[in-house]
Amino acid sequence: MASRQDQVETPKAHDHAAELMERIRAGSVRVGIIGLGYVGLPLARAFTEKKVAVLGFDVDASKVEKLAAGRSYIGHISDETVRSMREQGFEATSDFGRLGEPDAVIICVPTPLTEAREPDLTYIIRSAEAIAARLRPGQLVVLESTTYPGTTREVVLPILEASGLSAGRDFFLAFSPEREDPGNPQFSAPTIPKVVGGLDPPALELAATLYGKVVVRVVPVSSPEVAEACKILENTYRAINIALVNELKVLYDRMGINVWEVIEAARSKPFGFSAFYPGPGLGGHCIPIDPFYLTWVARKHGMATRFIELAGEINTSMPAYVVGRIADALNDAAKPLRGSKITLLGMAYKKDVDDPRESPGFELLDRLRKKGADVDYNDPHIPTLPPMRHYPNPAMSSRELTPEYIRSRDVLVVVTDHSAYDWPSIAAHASLIVDTRNALRGLENLRARIVRA
Known part of the structure; x- marks a missing residue:
């Protein structure tokens, strides 16, 4: 037989879920997004385009300042888009004390690896702790950051419940993995199906209904x-x-x-x-x-x-293989790797984006420099190289690909095949190109000797 306490608390849990569901369906829900990077900012755009107010949180004050001024720092999101988002109720802040304001809080923070290649959940833990400090009854919390199975239940849940509130009764918890593909014009956040897994049925229903307002299809899982x-x-x-x-x-x-x-x-x-x-x-x-x-x-x-x-x-092992192919190509031209003038074409990790995170270009740069090469780079999307986790001070700016500059280099290395590159012109002026992307297919009859790597 149920206790008197159970009889009192059970309707209360239903009330929180019902009240939040009513706000979601009515469009009066306010969404908070922690992390305004390549995942969080496009997600904020998707919500604001559906007239859902968004309060974005980021520890980087410079990002918040740019957004407040209507400026973007992500290549595929324009300044005009940011200004439109602000007109639709988007606001960015570095004040995590405001986490009690949104009805739903979505975590979109990085999940890197430690030096030992083990999960580094620092950003997830700090985000959960910040939410717990302001957690109120009736809020939905969704983790989107990619992580190992069990993180939501084993890591995030205990932190949130340390607030004294209980999941499924006072607040609701779910996981929904991001599926953003920067630079892909065919797919954006609203057009990619969204997988959602809730800690319990109310959490699943709430999260699925929330995402259902902005994505083409929700895929609920158990x-x-x-x-x-x-x-x-x-x-x-x-x-x-x-x-x-x-x-x-x-x-x-x-x-x-x-x-x-x-x-x-x-x-x-x-x-x-x-x-x-x-x-x-x-x-x-x-x-x-x-x-x-x-x-x-x-x-x-x-x-x-x-x-x-x-x-x-x-x-x-691929960067080491490419360096070996560069050395072999130079050797065939009677040139040593040490002292050769090498230019890397493209430092973004993929075609037509401005995101250099974990790009193999950095390891190529580092390996070639250590072997004594004189290395430059060009990337139309990255005018200066930002500090990276393993390369904190690259201190380089993109070189202009003038015909004179191209002719002055011993070898060009295609690292990222951006659409902006004029490959026939480059091949017409270069003497040697090592192509890791098959970007110069069909141009073998021009001046450059092309080596695949």
């Missing part, structure tokens, strides 16, 4: 762990397949076979094959990192994920 595992699977799938074609690239090069032509031929099969492409190494905030979250949690369960770890080894 738990936060399933949603967390889904994101790790997506990125591990990509990392493993990229490792496969990277290994084949090395093998086929020794056999005198063009791996890019092989992949294009395989793409003609209408079933059972998805094309992945080799490169100079993995970059970005997801694919080089997320599989290691899975290998770490696997060790906690007494299992070694040998397949995933092997893929990681192959992908992390």
